[in-house]
Amino acid sequence: MSAAPGYLDPHYSLHPDGSRVERxxxxxxxxxxxxxxxxxxxxxxxxxxxxxxxxxxxxxxxxxxxxxxxxxxxxxxxxxxxxxxxxxxxxxxxxxxxxxxxxxxxxxxxxxxxxxxxxxxxxxxxxxxxxxxxxxxxxxxxxxxxxxxxxxxxxxxxxxxxxxxxxxxxxxxGADETALMFYSSGTTGRPKGIELTGPNLGQALAAMHYLLEFDTTAVALAPIPFFHVSGLGLALVATLNGSALLLRNPTSPADLCRILQEEKVTHAVAVPTVIQFLMALPQVREGDWSRLRYMIYGAAPMPESVLRDATSVLGCKFLQSYGLTESTGGVTILMPEDHDVTGATSHRLRSVGRPMANVPVRIVDPVTLEDLPAGERGEVLIGGGHVMRRYWRDPAATAATLTPDGWLRSGDGGSFDEDGYLYLHDRLKDMIVSGGENVYPAEVESILTGHPDVAQAAVVGVPSQTWGESPIAVVVRVPGATLTEAELIAWSREHMAHFKCPISVAFVDELPLNASGKLLKTELRSTYGS
The missing domain is CATH 3.40.50.12780 (ANL, N-terminal domain)
Known part of the structure; x- marks a missing residue:
């Protein structure tokens, strides 16, 4: 499979007067x-x-x-x-x-x-x-x-x-001029300026414009900061459609729960960590969610158990998008109809959806950049009008990230299934090679969060004289739980191959996150990798 076809409305995002978004x-x-x-x-x-x-x-x-x-x-x-x-x-x-x-x-x-x-x-x-x-x-x-x-x-x-x-x-x-600049989160080094053009933004707004049922009665809440492309993206599409943008900065999950209901929010953006904390609140199950139309999430893996719970309790449409700041935000969409938690297609909840219209996405060998067939894991490459102009004053980083023919190297591992759904398998640098076997932390984390006493889990590789690398888990318990390291390791061995199981578990009160809600695995490696 060289690229999965986009399947969304291909029209370009429109202004109220019907013209295209170019500026x-x-x-x-x-x-x-x-x-x-x-x-x-x-x-x-x-x-x-x-x-x-x-x-x-x-x-x-x-x-x-x-x-x-x-x-x-x-x-x-x-x-x-x-x-x-x-x-x-x-x-x-x-x-x-x-x-x-x-x-x-x-x-x-x-x-x-x-x-x-x-x-x-x-x-x-x-x-x-x-x-x-x-x-x-x-x-x-x-x-x-x-x-x-x-x-x-x-x-x-x-x-x-x-x-x-x-x-x-x-x-x-001009269409080829830089219109907006974000800075990367710096999880892999010094932050880099990411230059986006007007046409980049116009194409990125297209899917939200047509899919999210925004209108002049909508109230959109983006607690994600505007220095993050997903937070600002919701603000732009709200203005584009004449919707009200609610500016509240929740101080806690309980505060977010209150704001969503009292302010009659119709569209909200949240990272999976926030949704997970929200669902842990008893008052969420007694709330009035009749006004909430859409919950948009992304930026990190969503534990399947949390997603099943959230779709049941909140009752709104859920939509996931995967992308990078360098791709002007989302390039894939997991549609509301794909959030089937009980049917034959429930496995799609583990995917990030299918590519948007006019956004070519490929899975390639990270060394040769040759296309890989469905089912094989490789690097996610993104093409088309979403791709950034360049990194600010950094031609070396630009050359390392953009191929000569304009494809964006995401650095993410992924694979397509036969239906064109994209599944992510960690950052390529996060993959653990243990005894010659590839261990994908996201897969292990998904299984660990299936334990009833585990609220969050992060898995990283540590050096091993015997196996080269071995996985360890850093875990946040459910409040009041007394789960021990030995109990969780024994449980994991019942649910996955032994080479994937963590050799040790560290319990913490919270995982280190950057301002965008992304897990800082560099900090975990630094703390637990010796």
Missing amino acids: LEDIVRKRAAATPELPAVIAPEGTTTFAELDRQANRVAQALLRDGVVPGDRVSYVGENAASFLAVLYGASKMGAIPTALNFRLAVPEVEHILGDTEPAVVVLGRGQERLAAAAAAVGSVRSVVTVEDGPGTTGWVSWLDRVREDDPGYAR
């Missing part, structure tokens, strides 16, 4: 013209209409022009999800600058590295990020440091936008 800056322009008085953003500090968001973006654009920013300059935002983030996103785009979303959870030295690499002209710091003001001001390229809350040595948001015009500069970015 990020046009999303808010055209939505404000279509439904100016509808709520665009619902935040603790108030509601912002589409017309108000568009005008605020215009003021940001004019303030940037006043500060000497020119097309192609970078404008960085560091902060939690907020209306000001969206104003900077659209405002920078309207005058041709490249908005750059930074992880607000990073330590100061990590932010300093990214700002030094980005060389932004303006840095906007969201609420609570004043600690970064001195570091931002020290970057030679920075003309202005703006804080949403006034702080010493900075320009406050209100004064920065005071006395500027509200007209749209009208910049129209």
Whole structure:
């Protein structure tokens, strides 16, 4: 099988006026013209209409022009999800600058590295990020440091936008220009800037636009930060469709449970870890989920037992998407009808679905890059218009990730079944070779989480004089459980081949995750690999 065919509606994502999405800056322009008085953003500090968001973006654009920013300059935002983030996103785009979303959870030295690499002209710091003001001001390229809350040595948001015009500069970015830049999570080294174009974003929005039943009555919640492509993707598609974007940052699974119900959320995005924590709450089973239409998940494997429970309790449509920031987010879809937890196709729950329309996906030998047939495991390659432009100022990394003919090397191991469903088998570097046998941690983790006393499990390889490598498990118990290492190892030997079973188990209160909810196996190897 050289590539699995896409099966979704091939149309390109549409604006309210029926035109194609080619430019990020046009999303808010055209939505404000279509439904100016509808709520665009619902935040603790108030509601912002589409017309108000568009005008605020215009003021940001004019303030940037006043500060000497020119097309192609970078404008960085560091902060939690907020209306000001969206104003900077659209405002920078309207005058041709490249908005750059930074992880607000990073330590100061990590932010300093990214700002030094980005060389932004303006840095906007969201609420609570004043600690970064001195570091931002020290970057030679920075003309202005703006804080949403006034702080010493900075320009406050209100004064920065005071006395500027509200007209749209009208910049129209070229299709081959960088429209937006994210930074990788840095789980495999220093974070890299990922350059995405307007057509990248337009194609990525297409599937959500047509599949998720967004309309002007929808309320979308993306607790995933906007510096992550899936969090910002939901914000963009909500604006595209005239839906309200609810900006709440849940402080706990219980808080998320409350917000989803009280705010009548219709569309939510969550990583599997969050859904797993949510389902552990007793109050979830007594909640009113009648307004919830879709739960979109991805970014990490979902234990099958959790998925079965969640589909039963929440009663909404579930949709999974697999992708990378380098592929502008999701490139496969596991449709709601594929979430059959009891029927003959229930095995598809272990897949990440089938490729979207116009997104070629291949499984290849990671050395020769030759295509592999269905059932054989290899590296996932992604092609088409979703693929990033390049890594920012890093031609070596770009060449290592993009093939000469434009395929994106994901670094993920995967295989297709005969029906074109994609199954992931860990990052290639995560595969454990024990006594000549390949051990795929995701497979072992899925089995371990089937134990009633296991809430979460992560499996990594450690050196072995006898076998080369052996798997160990790092486990979070279900609250109140007293499961022991010996009991879990004995149980695992009843459910899988012995060479796949962990040789030891470490129990922890929580697994290390990055800001995107992805498991940091590098930390586990560092802690338990000796």
